Amino acid sequence: MRKQIVAGNWKMNNDLAETQELLSHIKMQLVKKPEAEVMVAPSFTNLYSTFEALKDTPIKVAAQNMHQSKSGAFTGEISASMLKSIGVTTVILGHSERRAHFHETNDILAEKVNTAIENDMEVIFCFGEELQDRKSDKHFEVVEKQLKESLYQISEDAWSKVILAYEPVWAIGTGETASPEQAQEMHAFIRKNIAENFNEEIAENVSILYGGSVKPNNAKEIFAKKDVDGGLIGGASLKATDFIALVNSF
Numbered sequence: 001m002r003k004q005i006v007a008g009n010w011k012m013n014n015d016l017a018e019t020q021e022l023l024s025h026i027k028m029q030l031v032k033k034p035e036a037e038v039m040v041a042p043s044f045t046n047l048y049s050t051f052e053a054l055k056d057t058p059i060k061v062a063a064q065n066m067h068q069s070k071s072g073a074f075t076g077e078i079s080a081s082m083l084k085s086i087g088v089t090t091v092i093l094g095h096s097e098r099r100a101h102f103h104e105t106n107d108i109l110a111e112k113v114n115t116a117i118e119n120d121m122e123v124i125f126c127f128g129e130e131l132q133d134r135k136s137d138k139h140f141e142v143v144e145k146q147l148k149e150s151l152y153q154i155s156e157d158a159w160s161k162v163i164l165a166y167e168p169v170w171a172i173g174t175g176e177t178a179s180p181e182q183a184q185e186m187h188a189f190i191r192k193n194i195a196e197n198f199n200e201e202i203a204e205n206v207s208i209l210y211g212g213s214v215k216p217n218n219a220k221e222i223f224a225k226k227d228v229d230g231g232l233i234g235g236a237s238l239k240a241t242d243f244i245a246l247v248n249s250f
């Protein structure tokens, strides 16, 4: 049975004090044990304090990125072992903002995925088409290429460490959401593609999150779709009441 997950990607928002405040509101409002697995991904500077603050809660902490190399002369970068040394064992890879602004290609992402798996880390692998891809009816092709070139090199065993996050770029931070039907159609395509390239069991067990302008007023309908196992949330995860509403949207 695959997991339902709500993950908040805080992106480059919130300093230390703001992070502490958001965390205390989230903790206060999380009154019942969530049915879904809950995660938050703060900035690197707030990772350790967030990890410490959430120690006694069911909320997991994820990093927003990681370098593919073990160590070395990579000024400004963070390695898998650095994350693990502070207790963080989940990392978001392939977010469209990393692809667009930091030139992360499918090849680089394949290396990052491999490094994370070698380090026994859990990966939230993000992918999704741009607006022109959808307009020209290339969205399935683009998504398949992203998966094939960055993820399908992993072993069957490694899939237990993978969470997928389908995020159509045209829906991120734009207020424009994929319709529940569009999300379901793509998630079903992804699951079928995994079954064809690996097997049915892997395809059935992998959680596929949707991301892109998910808000408390549209989450229930999207999360109710058969192949949508939760969401990777940007903007709405920065407000405790909205985030908790999303956590309770199943």
Ligand SMILES: O=C[C@H](O)COP(=O)(O)O
Pocket: 009, 095, 167, 171, 172, 173, 174, 175, 211, 212, 213, 214, 232, 233, 234, 235, 236
């Ligand atoms: O990682 C989260 C996604 O980029 C979605 O962001 P958004 O909810 O602000 O559209």
